[in-house]
Amino acid sequence: MPQVTIDGRVLEFEGQPRLLQFCLDHGIELPHFCYHPAMSVPANCRQCLVDIGAPMRDRATGEVRTDGEGNPVIRYFPKLQTSCSHVIADGQVIHTARTSEKVERAQQDTMEFLLINHPLDCPICDQAGHCPLQIQAYKYGPEGSRFEFRKVHKPKRVRLGPRVVLDAERCINCTRCVRFTDEISRSHQLTIIERGVKNYPITPPGVEFDEPYSMNVIDVCPVGALTSVDFRFQARIWEMTRTPSIATTHAKGSNCFLWVRDNLVLRITPRPNPEVNEYWLADEDRLCYRQFNEDRPAGPQVRNAAGTLEAVSWEQAISTAASVLEKAGAGAAFVGSARATVEDNWLLIQLAEQTGGQVVGFMEHIEAGHGDGWLRTDERAPNSEGCRRLGMTPVDGTMLRARLEDGTITALYVLEDDVIGLLSAADLQEVSVIVHHYHTTNRTLEVAAAALPAAMSAETIGTYVNLDGYAQRVRPAKVIQGASRTLMMQMGLSRADRHGTPFDRWYNETHYINCKPSWELLPAVAEALGAKVPAGGPRRIMEQISQRCDAFRGVSYKAMGLEGMPLPASIQLEAA
């Protein structure tokens, strides 16, 4: 196998890897800015320079020349090379800044140039703390600046579009943002204008940077030049916890991180997953973060004699729900939801079986024409495929209404969704409705006999199956009131969580929502009915699902890990 020597370490390689990527893959850090694995390689930042030598060959014979001791004679390229664009070849000898003073000096000097007109406003910059420029200036940069002149001032606070703000002074002209719009999203809305010290990226006159994937440029920008209109100046990076999760506004199941401070989700950023979303995330998947913080219920409620919803204890609410189901018996209809996890929908099916009622289907959320064949889909909920694989079908509104009218349905159990819209409030006058709701704006509350606040995807544990049949997990990113040990064990911890105590000044217990995950509520309702529904946390529930349900054979939390796993495709057709 061909091999290269990097800083004296001999490594084998296959194919034609580029040096920078090869080094990164082998844990050898090389400073770089413009290179991005998903985009073309312009080699314009010059930060990734290395010294490369190749074995000398005899012109006539093509043989590698050797010195007296039989070692190949290495001839170095006259100038340093950019590792991002260099395709490695057999026998090459590479020196990074670790073993070459020349490279170290070159990287320092490049950095000095990059910083000449940089405003050095890290103390007020959103990128500080996770800024490649900051980190690399610290690691590979010069001690200080020798530039004693006026810095070039470029436009600041430029709204490129409705979601992205540019600070051109911070920009190092790596062109990643421009390449994103040219090569990945193909909106071609950005370009670099002017030249020399004057250049920076912007939209041409009359064009707004409003494509549905615009916010990805914020993530690819290696400095703080591009920031989010929404998140600008909201929090410092080290104040937040970052929990791996799944985006919920489309059925693609794009992988994301939820960033939480003080128990509020402040932003959502993409989490790379080559099988699903690569490095990208649609703007809608990011901007939905407010739903986790706003309009959340204050606790369980039941409808009192006066006909209004009244706050009660969890026990009371659960026993009300149980007695409604008991009274209805076979007249109880259960509605699942594409917003709820596989575990919760499956528990709903189990509860229905126990009470003799019937699952009438799941709520799907189709917005025809919304999808683009990439990360945005017509389906605006994360788990319709999961529901289908559990054998559920989308609820048929007409059929349901007919059955409500002829009185065969006397109670309706709605899991984590809103049936008003599919049905009208008038349709539900005669029925007792139990709803697990996320928000106080859920219109089913108007007709609910018992309202049980449910944990959202940012607060629970569970599985979603995306439209390609890829099963992935969500993890709790924020704490809810009375969170169970199961939830806490899975929780991402912030620095304050890890090192703080409740007596610290910054310790904050606000924004704990009084809700419970449905995988706690459904078994509790069953228990109040005297029935038994598997309990014991979502991990065990998934174990049971994979044993009892063919479509989920082999699925476990361990197998899904952080990147998810594909489910067998054949089942998909059968259920559909």
Next chain:
Amino acid sequence: MADFIRNPVVALPESDPEPHFSAVELVFTDGEKDEIARRIKQYPTADGAVMWVLWLAQEKFGFLPPEVLRLVASALDLPYAQVYGVATFYTQYYKGKKGKFVLDVCTCFTCQFCGGYDMLAYLEEKLDIQRGHTTPCGTFTVQEVECLGACGSAPMLQVSNGSYVHNLTRAKVDAMLEALQQGEQLPFVSLTLPQDEDEMGGNRRTDAEASELYQTPPASRATQ
């Protein structure tokens, strides 16, 4: 464009200026279209022809406001943003309306050393305008530009993307302004390097209307 050295501020271009040309005016004739098609064929991809088509558009419309850039982009089937990026890179493409004569004074490295800024300041004073501006009568625009590739005869300037005026002195500037105002065409001057003096009577180019012998300008000239 005020003095960039003393006040280095890059302005934001106007985000959506009023168009200068109507939809009726914004067309290429069939002849022009054929020529564009022919140029595109000379390159592997259409982007190769972008500079030429921008040039054509500038000759036709006088300058390149956004609506003309859009026309160029659609003629080449390229993204408008890309065409805009190319047009802003070169000072030779006029993004706004200019005077009858555009005086591009080089203030890049060599010219700067040899007195480019003095010449620029002299022009500004003489025409009573700031760089980047046009005289009220609309005759002259003065611009500060980067290296025009004639460093050997620095300081120099170029008139309306055409003739070069080499080895500038105040007297030469005066004479040039006078000539332009009189409606005279400035000749295309070829500069001759010492080593070429023996050949072709000192003139390297047979198509040049005039030639100047190479001199070492200007500091050492004073001592000669």
